[in-house]
Amino acid sequence: MIISTIASHSSLQILLGAKDEGFRTRLYVKPERRAFYASTRLTDELVVTEDMSAILKDDGIVIPHGSFVAYLGLERIEKAKARFFGNKRFLKWETTFELQDKALDEAGIPRVRVIEPDEVEPEKLYFVRIEGPRGGSGHFIAKGSELEERLAGLSEPPRIEEFIPGVYLYVHFFHSPILGRLELLGVDERVVIADGNARWPVKPLPYTIAGNVGVALRESLLPRLYDYGLAFVGSYEKARTARNHRPLRSPLCLRR
Amino acid sequence: MIISTIASHSSLQILLGAKDEGFRTRLYVKPERRAFYASTRLTDELVVTEDMSAILKDDGIVIPHGSFVAYLGLERIEKAKARFFGNKRFLKWETTFELQDKALDEAGIPRVRVIEPDEVEPEKLYFVRIEGPRGGSGHFIAKGSELEERLAGLSEPPRIEEFIPGVYLYVHFFHSPILGRLELLGVDERVVIADGNARWPVKPLPYTIAGNVGVALRESLLPRLYDYGLAFVGSYEKARTARNHRPLRSPLCLRR
Amino acid sequence: MIISTIASHSSLQILLGAKDEGFRTRLYVKPERRAFYASTRLTDELVVTEDMSAILKDDGIVIPHGSFVAYLGLERIEKAKARFFGNKRFLKWETTFELQDKALDEAGIPRVRVIEPDEVEPEKLYFVRIEGPRGGSGHFIAKGSELEERLAGLSEPPRIEEFIPGVYLYVHFFHSPILGRLELLGVDERVVIADGNARWPVKPLPYTIAGNVGVALRESLLPRLYDYGLAFVGSYEKARTARNHRPLRSPLCLRR
Structure with missing residues (x-):
C-alpha cells in the first residue's frame, strides 16, 4: 500500500507521519521541487510533473489537503476515480470565507467580526x-x-x-472515528514577514508567511480550545449524518 | 504506586514525565477540564471535582506545584496527611514578591530593582x-x-x-540529592498577548501569558545561568540544613 | 576513538551528535564553564584550561568551528599536527565579510547590498x-x-x-561526499535583545544574540533555500578541485 499526495506544506506532515507508521509514500512535485524532496527520506517515489492532475488516477491511497483545490479544482476532485482518504466534500469548506464562517457559526465557536x-x-x-x-x-x-x-x-x-490585536495561534486536532476520540496534536504560531518589526517598527510589512514555531500552550487555554475542537466535530458529524456522508477521519486545524 | 497532582501548567510536565518513567498517574481536575484530559495519555485516573482539597487525603505520592497554594492555602498543605514529594515548606516562597526577592538576594543572584x-x-x-x-x-x-x-x-x-527592556528567559533546573547534581533542563520564552505588537505597534496590550516557546540558549549564557542555579541551590541547602529541613529534590525555575 | 573540540555554541551540536552516534567526546573549556559541562552528558573528558591551544596537540579527531579562529588564529590551525575533520582552509571564509560575500557571489546566491x-x-x-x-x-x-x-x-x-526589514532565518545543511548528498537539517530564527521591543517599542536595543528558536519553514521556501545550499556546495567543489583540496564534508549554515 502506498500513500500519495501533492507537495505542499501539509504534505510534509502527511509524508513524515506515513513513513513513521511504516507506509510507502509517493509525492507529486513540480520540477523545481525535485532536488529538495529527492534529498529527504520523506518519499519512496517522486512523480515529477507540471500537471498535478496525474494524481487523480493514482493507484494508492490519496490524502488530499488545501492545495488540491487550488491545483485541480473541486469538480475534478469530486469526480476522481482514485481512492481518497477522508471526505472529499470537506475540501470546499476550506476555499471560501463564507463557508469557513458558516462552519464556525454552526459549531458556536467565536470568530472575528466581518465589517460591512x-x-x-x-x-x-x-x-x-x-x-x-x-x-x-x-x-x-x-x-x-x-x-x-x-x-x-x-x-x-x-x-x-x-482588527483584534494579540497573539494568533493555530490549533491542530485529529479526529478518529475508530477510537471515537478527538486529539489535540499541537499549537503553532506563525512567523510572517511583518514580524521583522518586532525589533524596531520600520513601516507596515507584508503578512506573508515564512514558517511556523511550535508553542506550548498555557494550560488554562487547552480545555477551552479542545472544547472548540469538540464543538466543530460535533457540528460536522450532525451535518454529515443528515446528508449521509462519511464520518470525519482526518486531522483538522482551527485558525483565524 | 501512583503519582497524584492538580491540573495546571506544571501538571502537564509532571504527568508526562511520570508516564515516561512508567508510573501510574492520578489528576484532580475541575469539570470543565475533564474532556481535554480524558483525551490525552497523561492520566490513568481522573478525579473530577470542584473541590481540590480531596488531594490532601490522596493515597499516592502527591507532587505539589505553585497552584496548590492558590487552591488549598499554605496551612492546609502543611498539615496534610498525604505523602508529598519534596519540601512542602518550599511552596510559600513562590507566593510573595518579598520571599522571592529574599531567596535571590541570599543566593547573590542579580534581580530587578524595586522602586519606591x-x-x-x-x-x-x-x-x-x-x-x-x-x-x-x-x-x-x-x-x-x-x-x-x-x-x-x-x-x-x-x-x-x-523596566529593563530585552528578552526574558525562564530557566528550568532539576536538583537531585541522590545524584548530587543540578541539571539545566531547558529554557523558555513566554508568548504573551502583548507580543501581538511585534508586527506593528498598535497600543499597549496585556501581558497575559498565552504559552511558551523553547529557546536554544546562546552557549556563553549557559554557564552563567547554570551558576545562578548552583547559587540558588547552595543558598537553599544552607538555610534548610540550619532548620533541619529536607534537601531540595525537585525541579525549579528561575525567572524574572 | 574520541571526538575533540572547543566549547562554543557549535560544540553543543557537535557533542550531542557525537554522543548520539556512540563516540567518546573530549571538550576543552575555560574554568568558568567547567561546572555547567560537568553536569551534562555531553562530554566524557573535560580539559579545563585558559589556553585553548592545547587542542592543537590532541590525539583524537578534532572538529573545528568558527571559534577556533578567534581562539587560535588561522596560521596555528593550518600548521597543527592534530587530525582535523574536514577542510581546515575552509575556516578562514568565516572570518571576513569580504570572503563571505565572495563565496555567495561565486555561488550566485543573492545577498544584501553593501553601501559605500x-x-x-x-x-x-x-x-x-x-x-x-x-x-x-x-x-x-x-x-x-x-x-x-x-x-x-x-x-x-x-x-x-x-536595511532589509523582515524575518531573518538561518538554514543548516550537511554535505556528505560519502552519500553524495546535501541535507537540509533545519532552520532557526535568532532571539536577540532587540526582540524586547516586540511588546512595545521603547528605544533601539542591541542586536546581541540570546538564543535560537527552531522554525518549521514554509514549504514553498524549502526548495529555494535547498537550491542555494546546492549552489554553495557546487561552487565550493569547483574551487577546491582546482586547488586540489579535500571535499567539503561537514555541516554548514547559510545566513545573513
Whole structure:
C-alpha cells in the first residue's frame, strides 16, 4: 500500500507521519521541487510533473489537503476515480470565507467580526484579508480612514475584519472515528514577514508567511480550545449524518 | 504506586514525565477540564471535582506545584496527611514578591530593582506587577508621569520595578540529592498577548501569558545561568540544613 | 576513538551528535564553564584550561568551528599536527565579510547590498555590522542622516548594508561526499535583545544574540533555500578541485 499526495506544506506532515507508521509514500512535485524532496527520506517515489492532475488516477491511497483545490479544482476532485482518504466534500469548506464562517457559526465557536463598508469608522483599525490560499500575502492592517484608498487598488475581493490585536495561534486536532476520540496534536504560531518589526517598527510589512514555531500552550487555554475542537466535530458529524456522508477521519486545524 | 497532582501548567510536565518513567498517574481536575484530559495519555485516573482539597487525603505520592497554594492555602498543605514529594515548606516562597526577592538576594543572584513611590522619575519607564499566580494579567509598562493615575485604579497591591527592556528567559533546573547534581533542563520564552505588537505597534496590550516557546540558549549564557542555579541551590541547602529541613529534590525555575 | 573540540555554541551540536552516534567526546573549556559541562552528558573528558591551544596537540579527531579562529588564529590551525575533520582552509571564509560575500557571489546566491559612504541617502535606513564573531553585539540600524555621528564612535571597521526589514532565518545543511548528498537539517530564527521591543517599542536595543528558536519553514521556501545550499556546495567543489583540496564534508549554515 502506498500513500500519495501533492507537495505542499501539509504534505510534509502527511509524508513524515506515513513513513513513521511504516507506509510507502509517493509525492507529486513540480520540477523545481525535485532536488529538495529527492534529498529527504520523506518519499519512496517522486512523480515529477507540471500537471498535478496525474494524481487523480493514482493507484494508492490519496490524502488530499488545501492545495488540491487550488491545483485541480473541486469538480475534478469530486469526480476522481482514485481512492481518497477522508471526505472529499470537506475540501470546499476550506476555499471560501463564507463557508469557513458558516462552519464556525454552526459549531458556536467565536470568530472575528466581518465589517460591512458602511460600518467602517475612520479611527478604528481593520484587518483586510484576500480570499484563497495565498500564504498571507496581500493581507494588511489599515485605519478606517485609509481603507477606501487601499481597497481601490485590489484586483481580488477583500474581506474587512475588525482588527483584534494579540497573539494568533493555530490549533491542530485529529479526529478518529475508530477510537471515537478527538486529539489535540499541537499549537503553532506563525512567523510572517511583518514580524521583522518586532525589533524596531520600520513601516507596515507584508503578512506573508515564512514558517511556523511550535508553542506550548498555557494550560488554562487547552480545555477551552479542545472544547472548540469538540464543538466543530460535533457540528460536522450532525451535518454529515443528515446528508449521509462519511464520518470525519482526518486531522483538522482551527485558525483565524 | 501512583503519582497524584492538580491540573495546571506544571501538571502537564509532571504527568508526562511520570508516564515516561512508567508510573501510574492520578489528576484532580475541575469539570470543565475533564474532556481535554480524558483525551490525552497523561492520566490513568481522573478525579473530577470542584473541590481540590480531596488531594490532601490522596493515597499516592502527591507532587505539589505553585497552584496548590492558590487552591488549598499554605496551612492546609502543611498539615496534610498525604505523602508529598519534596519540601512542602518550599511552596510559600513562590507566593510573595518579598520571599522571592529574599531567596535571590541570599543566593547573590542579580534581580530587578524595586522602586519606591518617591523614587519615581516622570520620564522613565516602569514595569508594574501584581502579586500572585495571575498568569501575567494585570502587569503593565508605564511612564513615571502616568503611574499615579494607573495605580489608582488597582484593587490589589502592585509592585513597581525598574523596566529593563530585552528578552526574558525562564530557566528550568532539576536538583537531585541522590545524584548530587543540578541539571539545566531547558529554557523558555513566554508568548504573551502583548507580543501581538511585534508586527506593528498598535497600543499597549496585556501581558497575559498565552504559552511558551523553547529557546536554544546562546552557549556563553549557559554557564552563567547554570551558576545562578548552583547559587540558588547552595543558598537553599544552607538555610534548610540550619532548620533541619529536607534537601531540595525537585525541579525549579528561575525567572524574572 | 574520541571526538575533540572547543566549547562554543557549535560544540553543543557537535557533542550531542557525537554522543548520539556512540563516540567518546573530549571538550576543552575555560574554568568558568567547567561546572555547567560537568553536569551534562555531553562530554566524557573535560580539559579545563585558559589556553585553548592545547587542542592543537590532541590525539583524537578534532572538529573545528568558527571559534577556533578567534581562539587560535588561522596560521596555528593550518600548521597543527592534530587530525582535523574536514577542510581546515575552509575556516578562514568565516572570518571576513569580504570572503563571505565572495563565496555567495561565486555561488550566485543573492545577498544584501553593501553601501559605500558616498551612496548613503539621509532618509533611508541602514544596517551597520561589525566584523568578527561578536554574537551580534555592536550591530545597529540607523537612518542615513544619523550615520556619520554613529560611525564616528566605533573602534572597529563597520560595514554599512542596505536595511532589509523582515524575518531573518538561518538554514543548516550537511554535505556528505560519502552519500553524495546535501541535507537540509533545519532552520532557526535568532532571539536577540532587540526582540524586547516586540511588546512595545521603547528605544533601539542591541542586536546581541540570546538564543535560537527552531522554525518549521514554509514549504514553498524549502526548495529555494535547498537550491542555494546546492549552489554553495557546487561552487565550493569547483574551487577546491582546482586547488586540489579535500571535499567539503561537514555541516554548514547559510545566513545573513
